[in-house]
Amino acid sequence: MRRFLKRLHWMDYVVVVVLAAFFGYVWIQIEGSLNYSWRWEQIPNYIVRYHTTREEWFANLLLQGLITTIRVSIYASVLALFLGTVLGIARCSDNLTVRMLARTYLEVLRNIPPVVVVFVFFFFLSEQLIQALNIESWARAIARQDNKGIWEFFFGDMRRFPSLVSGVIVLALFESAFVGEIVRAGIQSVDRGQREAARSIGMSRWQEMRYVVLPQAISRVLPPMANQFITLIKDSSIISLISVQELTFKTVELVSSTHMIFEAWLTTAAFYFVLCFGLSMLFRRLERR
Template structure:
């Protein structure tokens, strides 16, 4: 039934565009921006859109790893018995959850990411690797090394932003553990770190896997914002495609399809994991 409604909606929109705007569709230009044949090298190469998709995937994976690590620290801090620790963690979480994402992205980019990249000379180091001949492993994990600083910026700002939401998920998981288990472990002489490592966190992480999976999908959609700081992700690549070809509807519909397939694929994957259980 849902597919029928979506199909009817697509047909109505299509008819409106055809009849009202008299748009000249140019779908033939899109495949070359996904994959193209390079005659000089005699092989197929990834186009602008596909490279942007790969960059989005890389950024989302790396940002998720760092966001989970920082979010776990925030979640544990939110449940700390020390008031100062709890208040600092809560302040970080509340500020990021109640400030528009675009504002947060720009603040992190200009006041943190840019400073760290400049201080560590990441750009010079990355360009040195890009000039090397045997840089296949770097290309696989990070893509074009000339764009490595922008990738680092995207990972940092996304991880810092998403960690606030993951921290609240982890906090809820920790607080869902019965206090009796904590008291029993403490009565046996177990320290705080061992209590977190062997008792609380394993159970908490298992309980919050569904919301963590949902947050990962949300992170993929939130990653479109980092195109505003010139990160060459899928959204940024689409803007470049629109500027060069003026194929507005074709470019954005293709991009929407890519994001849908990526998010829907992740949704099916996590749903399968949930059914398998522990």
């Protein structure tokens, strides 16, 4: 802490004072002009709450939404990483048709607003896929079972499993376009001479990509890939529009039922900040190693 304070410049203190004054002004305006009554003491009950009948603590609305956000982000990031890697490799293919198809997919998704992409994929792809695979009936059958603990640990309430799948698919398809460009840039950053050397010793295109290009590209794309994962967490709030009950969706429910507008949204913002900032610190440490 002392080292940190020694590194601070006098301008840093000025910025802190200005920010404190700004937030103090906003606070006064909310209480005075809007005649708003703060109810911060009720917020903890909507994070965790004690069940008097069962005599145990349980996750309430905000914590439920946060857990769903983490689940969706993890599953969508894994799927987006797989799809994005395939798209990135396809963008560097010698085959013109494969290269143009991958580029068309990437350019279309990267230049359309995410809200539009979410609705298009939801109504024309994920819903059709869920119906074709009969996922809803399968999830309801599991929800009626007694030994469903392991399923609920990984996927939450199985009655809402179809909406979780929809959110993961929609988010992964959208984010894979950005992951694909990151992978493409990493592959093309590898010196061409190394590829030619790999081919000169008899390596196939696949062996060249697997043993020479991708190991170097992975280390180069790690920082932007980590940043994209953090962006995915923030973008997960978009899927609340298709009724996926993640943190933003639960916050809307809380605000509509209690009218604690500022308390609920500030708490949600704090959750997102802690989650994203914690991951950025973790990824920064991994990059240094």
